[in-house]
Amino acid sequence: MRIAQVPPLYEAVPPRFYGGTERVVAHLTDALVELGHDVTLFASAEAQTKAKLVKVRDQAIRLDPALLKSDLAAHMSMLWDVRRRAHEFDIIHFHTDILHFPFFEDMPGKTLTTLHGRLDLKDLPGVYWRWKQFPLVSISDDQRTPIPFANWAGTVHHGMAADLYKPHYEPGGYLAFLGRISPEKRPDRAIAIAKRLGVPLKIAAKVDAADARYFQEKIEPMIIGQKLVEFVGEIGDDAKSDFLGGAQALLFPIDWPEPFGLVMIEAMACGTPVIAYGCGSVPEVVEDGLTGFIVHDEDQAIKAVSRAMTLNRREVRRRFEERFSATAMARRYLDLYARQGATRPDMALVANG
Known part of the structure; x- marks a missing residue:
């Protein structure tokens, strides 16, 4: 064809x-x-x-x-x-x-x-x-x-x-946020979850010009002087396997009708479970209890972080290969x-x- x-x-x-x-x-x-x-x-x-x-x-x-x-x-x-x-x-x-x-x-x-x-x-x-x-x-x-x-x-x-991402089956000691800094992606939720848990959070994200003010006024004050949160900045595909694969889970705390959410399947490709708020496409992408957990508030997200450690990361990767x-x-x-x-x-x- x-x-x-x-x-x-x-x-x-x-x-x-x-x-x-x-x-x-x-x-x-x-x-x-x-x-x-x-x-x-x-x-x-x-x-x-x-x-x-x-x-x-x-x-x-x-x-x-x-x-x-x-x-x-x-x-x-x-x-x-x-x-x-x-x-x-x-x-x-x-x-x-x-x-x-x-x-x-x-x-x-x-x-x-x-x-x-x-x-x-x-x-x-x-x-x-x-x-x-x-x-x-x-x-x-x-x-x-x-x-x-x-x-x-x-x-x-x-x-x-599938061969772009190398799965990691032994997670590190941090949570990951990947994508774009914007109000609808809710990095503030990710920071709040990490702080309540006392678990380090690494944020690898792009800051568009349209979202610069949001970043400066809302997000920077939440991370400046905060040892628990590390802002990595924008990363390419070559860095995602280590960044995502080393995380306990990807936090995807969105607050909008997400059409798909590519970072969710990038995390799955690395064997990393996804903890996502149930908006937009999330219920179609995340298999609750298998490749991650679908949550609806901060308390549920906090409980899901510990539960994510019990998921089989090899199974997460296998489902990526089958579906995505x-x-x-x-x-x-x-x-x-x-x-x-x-x-x-x-x-x-x-x-x-």
Whole structure:
């Protein structure tokens, strides 16, 4: 099958540090190639991929030192290039939210669009009513809640390359928080849990410009002069095995409708249980009592930390491999690609596995 993958251009593919969508696209693309498919990736020049790379920008937008740049112009140029070459592909898999809809109105059946973000935003329902011909993929069933009427083709949970993470079956003496410092991710909850337990907490997280004030006013006062809490900063994939694998558990104390939560499966890949507040996708990702615990308040989270030490970390890793490997994700997408092609005689229904 000839497949085009079209991610956003904000981060490298895969990202050097934080960046969920581009990371998932990187792992999906490589897994599809390994399954024998002809895959073309449209991305910035520093992408590392097993697919054919079409370099649509010299650098990922966030890595570009230029002070004046247009993310809209960059994406429009990429979509023009994809449109120009559309005849070369059996399926064009977009990860650019809604931006490509007007460009491909005459060929929606040749596309599949995975939505990676939250959908409870004011203007989104009108867009999905207007362009209802485009088949969509959710990354969790819960993500669909704000727009149940949309043209859903299926749900595919994220996956990661299994060999990227080395599991640790003997945890260290700390808790981990990984991801992004923001009000909805609730690092303040993680700090409060660690302080009540008297257990060290390591925070490896990105601070976006939009969240700098929150970090300075809310989080920094909670950790300055506090020996129990260590702020590590943003880390890349090469550091995650040790960071996550060495932890007793990952704290994921979110307070928003999380569409998926990639850090949960990264922790599982390292054999580390997840203690997560039951919002959004969490009940679909965490198997309570097997790969972690789903909690609803601070007291439950504190009890779950000691219970997490009793879980079989080898079983946590095994469930990751079964449910959330890149190969498992790729096979689920291949099923959707084939289903899309069932009504199109020009598309070969080739799907390995």
